[in-house]
Structure formats: C-alpha cells, structure tokens
Amino acid sequence: MELTWLGHATFRLDAGGKRIYIDPFLNGNPKTPENEKTPERVDIIAITHAHGDHLGDTVELSKQHNCTVIAPVELADWLQIKHKLENVRDPNKGGTVDVDGVRFTLTNAHHSSSNNDLEYMGEPCGIVVRAEGKSVYFAGDTCVFGDMQLIGRIYSPDVAVLPIGGHFTMDPREAGVACELLGAKRVVPCHYGTFPLLAGTPDELRQEAQGVEVEAVEPGGSITL
Numbered sequence: 001m002e003l004t005w006l007g008h009a010t011f012r013l014d015a016g017g018k019r020i021y022i023d024p025f026l027n028g029n030p031k032t033p034e035n036e037k038t039p040e041r042v043d044i045i046a047i048t049h050a051h052g053d054h055l056g057d058t059v060e061l062s063k064q065h066n067c068t069v070i071a072p073v074e075l076a077d078w079l080q081i082k083h084k085l086e087n088v089r090d091p092n093k094g095g096t097v098d099v100d101g102v103r104f105t106l107t108n109a110h111h112s113s114s115n116n117d118l119e120y121m122g123e124p125c126g127i128v129v130r131a132e133g134k135s136v137y138f139a140g141d142t143c144v145f146g147d148m149q150l151i152g153r154i155y156s157p158d159v160a161v162l163p164i165g166g167h168f169t170m171d172p173r174e175a176g177v178a179c180e181l182l183g184a185k186r187v188v189p190c191h192y193g194t195f196p197l198l199a200g201t202p203d204e205l206r207q208e209a210q211g212v213e214v215e216a217v218e219p220g221g222s223i224t225l
Helices: 058-065 073-083 148-155 172-182 202-208
Strands: 002-005 011-015 018-022 044-046 068-070 096-099 102-107 126-131 134-138 159-163 186-190 222-224
Touching (some): 002 186, 011 126, 011 134, 044 058, 102 148, 134 148, 172 186, 186 202
Parallel strands (some): 044 068, 159 186
Antiparallel strands (some): 002 222, 011 018, 126 134
C-alpha cells in the first residue's frame, strides 16, 4: 500500500489494486501539485463529510471516471438525487462496505457537515480503510475524543492520518493525545498550512507525540505501508 498526500486533507491510496482518493479537494486546493489536479485514474472515492474542502471534485471525478463513491448516508443520498451519481455506497457509522476486497468502515468524528449552499448533509465521519493486511485510519475533520481508544482497539491502524491545523479541527496538542488513545506508532499529519488559520505544524506534533513516528511528507510525497 502507498499513501500519497495531495495537500490539505486530500490523499491518494493505492491499495488492493485500486486507486483510491480520500476527500478529493484538488482544484482550488493551493497545496495540490499541478500534476495531481487532473487524475488519470480514479477507482474509488471516499468522503468524510460535505464541506467544500473535502467533497471537492467528487462529482466531476465520479462522472469522468465512473468510479465507486463511498459517503455517509445523507451525503450519499444527496449525491445520487441532486447530482445523479451512480455506483454510490452509503454506509453509516460502524458500517463497512467492501469494494473488490478493499474495506471501508465509517467511524465517529466530532465536527459538522454542510455543502457550499449550507444544506445539512448529515454527520461527519472518519474512515478506516483495510486492504492487503493493513489498516489506515483517516480521522477526517475532528477534535480529539475519548472513543478514539475504541478505534485503536478495534481496527489497530498501521497509520493514523490526523488533522493538526487547529481552529476547525485538532491542533498538535490534541493530536498528540489522539495518538496516545489510538496507540498509533505512525502518524501522517494533514489539514495544516493550507490557509493561515491552520497554524499547527508537524514539529509541534512531534513535541506532543513523543515516541510516535510523525511522517510529514510534502504535498505529492508518499509513504509505504
């Protein structure tokens, strides 16, 4: 499995022979490399919530690539009804869907979820992706919460992807506690540096998460699981 950060909270995960995009905010994302803004292949899109910096280019990419879209149920319904998307899977928290051997499980997250028209889109989620005997936890936009301990206990993520920017999500101090609750050994920070408000840094996270490998790649950079 290879995990590539595309800036902000957008990731590409190559796993189980599938090219997966998590929260594909590519166009309009000041941190996405130019050569990554127009994907040549998309097999699966998974979305944590409906805010524009996470829903991003989902509609356009889905229509262009005829890919599977996985989203929390209210957001999934809206994508099917409003945008006529096909092949949409609609789990809710605790639910798992399997796409050709790659499993996606929605977890709790503490945030909000509305589209750019301020229409309510249900509750936000985190996503655990499991394939090839590995597990990646994408926390989505959230503060730290005690039940992250349950996520660690049940899914044992090999890598946790945590927001650290602050203001809208966890800052490095909260993310450090999240690492402890999850039992995470490897963490990829995200949702920082895109805009001035998102001021948390990987170095601050390293100070708060002693003993955790903080893998802060540049946008377009990858880690191997």
